[in-house]
Amino acid sequence: MTLVDSRDNAGPSRDTLEHSRALTHPALRASVERLPDEARAVAAYHLGWCDEQGAPHEVRGGKALRPALVLSAAQSVGGSAEAAVPAAVAVELVHNFSLLHDDVIDGDETRRHRPSAWAVFGTGAAILAGDAMLTAATEVLVTSESPVAVEAARDLSRTVHTLIHGQSTDMEFEQRRYVAVDECVDMAEAKTGALLGCACALGASFGGGTEQQVSRLGRFGRCIGLAFQHVDDLLGIWGDPSVTGKPIHSDLRSRKKTLPILAALHSDTPAAEELNELYRNDRALSEQEVQHAANLVERAGGRRFSLDEADRLLGVALNELDGGLEGAAVSELTELARLATRRDH
Template sequence: MSTLDTSSTGLAALLSPGTVRSTVLPVVRQQVSALEPTLARVCSYHLGFTDEHGDLSGAANGKLTRAALMTAAAQGVGLRPEDVRSQAAALELLHNSTLIHDDIIDADELRRGRPAAWKVFGASLAILAGDALQALSLQMVVDDPGPGRAEISCAFAEANRLVLAGQSREFTVRLGSGAGIAEYDRIVEEKTSALLQCALVTPALRAGSPEHVLAALRGAGRHLGLAFQIFNDVEDIWGDPAVTGKPVRGDIERRNPSLPVLAALSAGGPAGERLRGLWQAGGTTAAHLQEIADLTEEAGGRHTAEQRSRDHLDSALEHLGRAGLTPAASAELTALFDRIVNRTA
C-alpha cells in the first residue's frame, strides 16, 4: 500500500473539506447516475446534485462527515485517501439511504433546507430510492478488489443491520410506554454509532491492523456517536434552526424519547412529574411544546445531557489515543470529533 506525507502541512492539504469532496463526490455521482433512471433522479435530488426537475443544482451535498473520518483514519494507518475512496463513497451512500428513510418515518418535510425527497417525489419512490442507495453501497464494497474486501464487506453489512435494528427499536419505543437511558444508549449505538465505527474501522481492515487497533477505533466510534446524538437532542429542543436546518422540538412533537427528556423524567421532582403529565397528554401546540422544553430544562435534563455529551466525547478521544495512529492523523481526528459533536467551524 502507498503511504502519504504525515506532516501536519501534508495532512491539512490532503484532508481539507474541499479535498475530501473532490475525492469522494465524483465516485458518488458516477455510481448514482448508473441507477435505474427514476431512482437515479430521486437520489440525485436528495444528494443535492440536481433539482426536482433533474437540472444541475448548487444545493448542499451534506458534510461528508463519515468520508472525512474514513480518510483521516486511513492516513493514520499509512494509507492514502484513494485507498479507501470507494468505501468512503459507499458509506456516504449508506448514510444517505438512512436519511431518506428517516425523513419518511418522521414525516420531516425539510432536508438541508429544501423539501425532502419524499415531499417532492412521494413516499413510495423515496422508499425505493433509499433501498437503492443501500444496495448500491453494499455492492460497491463487495466489488472493490483491494485488501480486506471480505472483512470490509462484513463491516458494512453489520453496520447496515445495526442501523435497521436501531431504527426499528426507536420506533417501537416511541409507540410504547417510554424508555430508560440504557435503552436510549442501545438505540444510538445501533442507529448512529454503527456508521461512525464503520468509517473508522474500514481503513484499519484494509491495512490489516491488529485487533487492539480495531477495538480502539470501534470504541472511539461508539462514544462519538453517543456524544453527537445527545448534543443533537439538545439542539432539537433549544437549537437554532438556521444551524440545524430543521424546526425545533420535532422530537418532542413526535414524543421521541430524547436524552434531555429521559434525564429530566429520571430526575423526578415537581418539574419532572409535571413534565411526565404533559408528555403523556400528547399535546402538540407551540405552547405545549414550549412548556415541555421549559420543564425539561428546569428538571435538569439539559444540563445532564450536555454533560453526558462531553463525557462521551472525552471517552471517544481516549479510545482514539489507544489506536496508535500517526500523530498528524490523531490531531486531525481530534478536531473532526469536536466539529462533529459541537458543530464548530
C-alpha cells in the same frame, strides 16, 4: 447555557472535510449514476446535486463527516486516503439510505433547508431510492481492489442490521409509556454509533491497520456516534431552524423519547412531574405548551445531562487515539470528533 461549545470549529476540521469531499465526490457521483433512472433522480435531489426537475442545482449537502472519518482513519494507521475512498463512498451511501428512510418514517417534510425527497417524489420513490443506495454501497466495496473488500462488505452489512434495529427500537419507543434512559442509550448506539464506528473501522482496514488498530478506531467512532446523537437530540429541541434546516421543537411536538428528554422525565424533580403529565396526555400540544416543555426539559436537567455526556464520550473516544497511530491523522480525527460533538447543525 449554550447548546454547543463556543470554540471555533472552522479551522483544520473544515479543511479535512473539504479534502474528503474532493476525494470521494467523483466516486460517489459515479456510483449514483449507475442507479436505475428513477432512483438516480431521487438520490441526486436528496444529495443536493439537482432541483426537483432534475436540472443541475448544487445545494450544500450534509457535513460529509463519515467519509472524512474513513479517510483519516486510513491515514492514522499508515495507509493512504485514496485507498480508502471505496469505503468512504460506501459509508456515505448507507448514511443517505438511512436519511431517506428516516424522513419517511418521521414524516419530516424538510431537510437541508428544502423539501425532503419523499415530500417531492412520494414515499415509495424515496424508499426505493434508499434501497438502491444501500445496494450500491455493497457494490462499491465488493468491486474495489482492496484485499479486505469482502470482509468489509460483511462488516457493513452487519452494521446496517444494527442500524435498522436501532431505528425499529426508536419507533417502538413512540408507542411505549415508559422507556428507561439506558434503553435509549442502547438505541442510540445502534442507530447512530454503529455507523460511525464502522466508518472508522473500515478506514483502518482499508489503510492496512492491525486488528488492534481497527478495534480501537471502531470504539473511537462508536463513542463519537453516541456523543453525536446527544447533540442531535439537543438540536431537535433548541437548534436554530435557519441553521439546522429543520423545524424547532419537532421532537417535543411528536413526544419523542430522546436522550435529554428521557433524562428529564426520570429526574425526580417538580419539572419532571409536569413534563410527564404533558407526555401522558394524548392530545396535540399547543405551541405555548411545546415551548413550556422545552423549558421543563432544561429545568429538569435534560439539557445539562446530554451536554455533559457528549463531553464525557468525547474524552473516552480521544483516549482510543492515544499511541500507535500517525500523528497528523490523529490530529484530524481529534478535530473531526470535536466538530461532531460541538456543533450547531
